[in-house]
Amino acid sequence: MQQERIDEMLDRLNRERSALAGKMQCKVCWYVYDPDKGCEEYDIAPGTAFNDLPDYFACPQCGNGKEAFIPYDEKGGE
Numbered sequence: 001m002q003q004e005r006i007d008e009m010l011d012r013l014n015r016e017r018s019a020l021a022g023k024m025q026c027k028v029c030w031y032v033y034d035p036d037k038g039c040e041e042y043d044i045a046p047g048t049a050f051n052d053l054p055d056y057f058a059c060p061q062c063g064n065g066k067e068a069f070i071p072y073d074e075k076g077g078e
């Protein structure tokens with residue numbers, strides 16, 4: 001039983017870690033930056049983490065800067 005709990009915990013940690021390196025969402029217009037896809041508007045190559053985006057990056061939809069982005073919660077909050 002203990003083993004099962006550890007597996008569960010590792011699984012959860014993995015998911016949390018990928019969430020941190022994962023999608024970011026613009027809190028103004030809800031545009032989602034997906035690192036797997038990059039961003040054509042700014043010539044960002046697929047596989048670029050949000051933290052690695054250049055300083056000039058801004059939301060392609062509303063033009064707000066990186067500070068407008070929050071971690072995207074795929075679970076849907078609450």
Ligand SMILES: [Zn+2]
Nearest residue numbers: 026029059062
């Ligand atoms: Zn936006």
